Amino acid sequence: MSETATPRRTLIKGAKILGGRPQDVLVENGTIAEIGSGLPAAGATVIEADGRILLPGLVDLHTHLREPGREDSETVLTGTRAAAAGGYTAVHAMANTFPVADTAGVVEQVWRLGRESGYCDVQPIGAVTVGLGGKQLAELGAMHDSAAGVTVFSDDGKCVDDAVIMRRALEYVKAFDGVVAQHAQEPRLTEGAQMNEGTVSAELGLTGWPAVAEESIIARDILLAAHVGSRLHICHLSTAGSVELVRWAKSKGWRVTAEVTPHHLLLTDELVRSYDPVYKVNPPLRTETDVLALREALADGTIDIVATDHAPHPHEDKDCEWGAAAMGMIGLETALSVVQHTMVDTGLMDWAKVADRMAYAPAAIGRLAGHGRPVAVGEPANLTLVDPAYRSLVDPAGFVSRSRNTPYKGRELPGRVTHTFLRGRATVTDGNLT
Amino acid sequence: MKRHLISATDLSHDDAVLILDTAEEMGRIADRPIKKLPTLRGRTVVNLFFEDSTRTRISFEAAAKRLSADVINFSAKGSSVSKGESLKDTALTLQAMGADAVVIRHHDSGAPHRLATSGWIGGSVVNAGDGTHEHPTQALLDAYTIRRRLAAAGAAGTDLAGRRITIVGDILHSRVARSNVHLLHTLGAEVTVVAPPTLVPIGVEHWPCAVSYDLDAVLPKSDAVMMLRVQRERMNAAYFPTEREYARRYGLNGDRMARMPGHAIVMHPGPMNRGMEITAEVADSPRCTAVEQVTNGVSVRMAVLYLLLGGAEPAATKETHE
Numbered sequence: 244m245s246e247t248a249t250p251r252r253t254l255i256k257g258a259k260i261l262g263g264r265p266q267d268v269l270v271e272n273g274t275i276a277e278i279g280s281g282l283p284a285a286g287a288t289v290i291e292a293d294g295r296i297l298l299p300g301l302v303d304l305h306t307h308l309r310e311p312g313r314e315d316s317e318t319v320l321t322g323t324r325a326a327a328a329g330g331y332t333a334v335h336a337m338a339n340t341f342p343v344a345d346t347a348g349v350v351e352q353v354w355r356l357g358r359e360s361g362y363c364d365v366q367p368i369g370a371v372t373v374g375l376g377g378k379q380l381a382e383l384g385a386m387h388d389s390a391a392g393v394t395v396f397s398d399d400g401k402c403v404d405d406a407v408i409m410r411r412a413l414e415y416v417k418a419f420d421g422v423v424a425q426h427a428q429e430p431r432l433t434e435g436a437q438m439n440e441g442t443v444s445a446e447l448g449l450t451g452w453p454a455v456a457e458e459s460i461i462a463r464d465i466l467l468a469a470h471v472g473s474r475l476h477i478c479h480l481s482t483a484g485s486v487e488l489v490r491w492a493k494s495k496g497w498r499v500t501a502e503v504t505p506h507h508l509l510l511t512d513e514l515v516r517s518y519d520p521v522y523k524v525n526p527p528l529r530t531e532t533d534v535l536a537l538r539e540a541l542a543d544g545t546i547d548i549v550a551t552d553h554a555p556h557p558h559e560d561k562d563c564e565w566g567a568a569a570m571g572m573i574g575l576e577t578a579l580s581v582v583q584h585t586m587v588d589t590g591l592m593d594w595a596k597v598a599d600r601m602a603y604a605p606a607a608i609g610r611l612a613g614h615g616r617p618v619a620v621g622e623p624a625n626l627t628l629v630d631p632a633y634r635s636l637v638d639p640a641g642f643v644s645r646s647r648n649t650p651y652k653g654r655e656l657p658g659r660v661t662h663t664f665l666r667g668r669a670t671v672t673d674g675n676l677t
Numbered sequence: 678m679k680r681h682l683i684s685a686t687d688l689s690h691d692d693a694v695l696i697l698d699t700a701e702e703m704g705r706i707a708d709r710p711i712k713k714l715p716t717l718r719g720r721t722v723v724n725l726f727f728e729d730s731t732r733t734r735i736s737f738e739a740a741a742k743r744l745s746a747d748v749i750n751f752s753a754k755g756s757s758v759s760k761g762e763s764l765k766d767t768a769l770t771l772q773a774m775g776a777d778a779v780v781i782r783h784h785d786s787g788a789p790h791r792l793a794t795s796g797w798i799g800g801s802v803v804n805a806g807d808g809t810h811e812h813p814t815q816a817l818l819d820a821y822t823i824r825r826r827l828a829a830a831g832a833a834g835t836d837l838a839g840r841r842i843t844i845v846g847d848i849l850h851s852r853v854a855r856s857n858v859h860l861l862h863t864l865g866a867e868v869t870v871v872a873p874p875t876l877v878p879i880g881v882e883h884w885p886c887a888v889s890y891d892l893d894a895v896l897p898k899s900d901a902v903m904m905l906r907v908q909r910e911r912m913n914a915a916y917f918p919t920e921r922e923y924a925r926r927y928g929l930n931g932d933r934m935a936r937m938p939g940h941a942i943v944m945h946p947g948p949m950n951r952g953m954e955i956t957a958e959v960a961d962s963p964r965c966t967a968v969e970q971v972t973n974g975v976s977v978r979m980a981v982l983y984l985l986l987g988g989a990e991p992a993a994t995k996e997t998h999e
Contacts, residue, residue: 259788299740437786439881440879440880441879442880442882442883444878444879444880444885445878445879445881445883446812446855446880446883446884447786447787447810448786448787448807448808448809448852449787449808449809449810450809450810450857451879453879517790517794518786518787518790518791519791520795559763562763562765562795563763563764563791564764564783564785564788564791565764565785565786565787565788565791566784566785566786566787566788566789566808567763567764569786652843
């Protein structure tokens, strides 16, 4: 699919922008042309929103598209299709591919594949260190200067555990307003780690992944970022203690941002009792106390954004014993439903906050132009239409992603993305990809 | 009883007592000139061992053979598993061969649970030790040994109510400890685990047992002291400073044994690290039940296989219904 130059008009009738009163939204040539009541439908494709919620197109700061290297689990094309189905118009592709996205060449390849897919914009993330090895800085400047225009750098999957390398990376990216997104995991404290360390791990005899392994790195990196005056982003916060640390950093005025995944907002380590590797993820599922702290922090803004950490794996890597299984869950197609379920339906957030946590703020952290913009006249028409009244049981067979490793199979979740627009062009119509 | 034996928590109080009582009957067979029952004739028991464990494997093998079952030993070493075959494909292969029970030893915690719940096989699954999770038949043979030694004659039908059992050693990594804590608690015993704090898991406060770091304080109040094997390599991960320091603080020697009540026994699941967790003097004393535990292991495993596969009814009657 490619963008066409012919004029296109779409009229979305009776949509509740960020959950407000129903209005008509006229989209013309990729831009929001008019917002009002009773707008003329002449020459336009009309979509009866019928009171559904209109949000800015969602932006994911943490997606594993797996290409190049693991096309058996996902490709840029299948991953961006899954993203569109989930209401996303832009995703940030993590760097832990094969080869690693640690050079201008690889990030440009991923960026180009994204443009060719046409389903959503793909903004590559560059590795912080060569081969995610944690020893030598990758050519961060070259990746920034490339066509991919990388501003977010992460060794995600691995922690930048060397304090000096982390300090240098934080300092270095200031030259181009970059940000280092840290996967906070102290490696020695998590050798062989299989699940959250606590009551359940003690019973199951699985090696524990203690909260302190995440929190100690976050504490260190907050202090480093403060010391050198850099931007720090913390990936997938999973513990109540991490929330306290980020809250403290923000109270100091330091430039620290944080994300939480949908699964850490909903699931706990009690699920591991099944030994079903679909619940194996890094950082691991934590306790009910952690889940509630994460929800509260997302609502009050301590945690800035929801990021999926969409991590596709082939069936055989999950259809095995726990210890042999890969870590990770897919999440693009269920993220908004989980956020509605845990945050909106519980009264913790309204849809305006959802727009902030899933579109405005992630685009701002990634310095991503043209995304995460208000639903307002003159803005790019990156839009997502949601039916919050819809209820369904999650059925992986219906997923667009190449992988099926969802932890929500058979679970009832609310909400459905009925339409997604990328610069005015529908990528999803009536719940189906175009 | 449940269809599988994965965890000691699968067993109710009555299940556990039934197994111990059945094991008593099985034990009497071992004293006969012909140590064999026809109960499981025509049934196939597979010993699926992903980890080296000659002792446990031959114990299960002897148990199954004394019940006249056909036994297939499947060792991961030198088999297709070492060539990368998945647990699933191995399981499907065994299913295709018609395994009525699979006795599995695996290095990953939870592997027997996966085998039992994944739908890959239809037979009963018996956990013969998984990672650092559980080893329920070891706990059963330990409970059986304690009951025999402490209750002497007329043990049938009784549990371990009020017995004070102390488990000493690497609790963190021990599947024997996890299964024993649960089973002995189920049987009414008061369990105390003793270890250096580094070898006690975070979360132990939810276990049905007491925790102590002081072996000497616990010994006089113990009816049985179970010494766990402590791998010397643990020292390299800084769980304790040196072997000698471990042995001094947590090893059982003659002096310490003398502080135990006169009737109290010393147990060890084997293989022993003489000089580490137990001195030769203790290991070779009549109070040490290590060899007896091996004998009892066969009886207990016979009981487990009999109850899981044969059930209460004689096999012949069952066949006429099918």
